[in-house]
Amino acid sequence: MSLDVDVPEPPELDAVDPNEYDDAEVVGDTDYKRAEIEAFLQEGAWEDAFSDWAAETKLTEESYRIVLDLELLSRFDFFWDSFAERVGYHAPGLPEDWKERDIHPELESWSTISSINASLTELGQEVCDVLLESYIDWETEYEAPDDLPDFSE
Template sequence: MGLDVEIPDPPELDADDPAEYDDVDAVGVEDYRREELEGFLADGAWADAFEEWAAHTELTEEEYAVARDLDLLDEFDFFWDDFADRVGYHAPGLPEDWRERELHPELDSWSTVSAINASLTELGQIASDVLKEEYVDWEAEYEAPDDLPDF
């Protein structure tokens, strides 16, 4: 199906502890490396992930407009999970009072909520995969000094 919309700006990453999210299991994480991940998102990871997601999503433009109008795309959070050697993520969901806000009263169904929440989760997973596979290379950052003694 696909979605033909403008790529939104990448999210600014949250400073919250991922353990506070109901949908995240991050064990023993101490350094979330959000600055680096935010830089990767700005350098193209977000655009790459969004384009891939938009090409395959079953979300309609009307459903996407709900997520956009509620600023849900700004609420994504990505963090490094060293224990699992992965980029973890938290995908936002529609707030419980979304219908009361009357932004899009024509989309008044729980199937809409499910479709939007599922699609945002898919976007988060794609962005996580793109970050890990194409941008994250923590070992490349460390270079051993030349003057290490031989043992």
């Protein structure tokens, strides 16, 4: 299945500490390189990843309209995790209490919620993959702490 829609604008990345997200953990001090990643997204990484994702997603056009109505795509976050040498991400999603909160009039089932959340996670991963494969060539130099024991003797 595929989704035949126009590629939306890439998200603007905010300076949020990724450890504040429930679905991300970054170890150690790091430069999240959001400005560089945002530039890559503008230069074509977002379009490449979105097009690849849209060609494979199981998300329906009706569910995608809900994603657009709720402006979920603008709430993606991408950041560099230098410890793991990877692009980390936070995918927006719909909350478990969607029914009580009356988030959108066309949201009617858990399967729609689940499909949207899973599809956004897949899009986030696709963006990370495209960034690493085609845009990012950063080399992280690991500096060992000064207090490590010397076993060379």
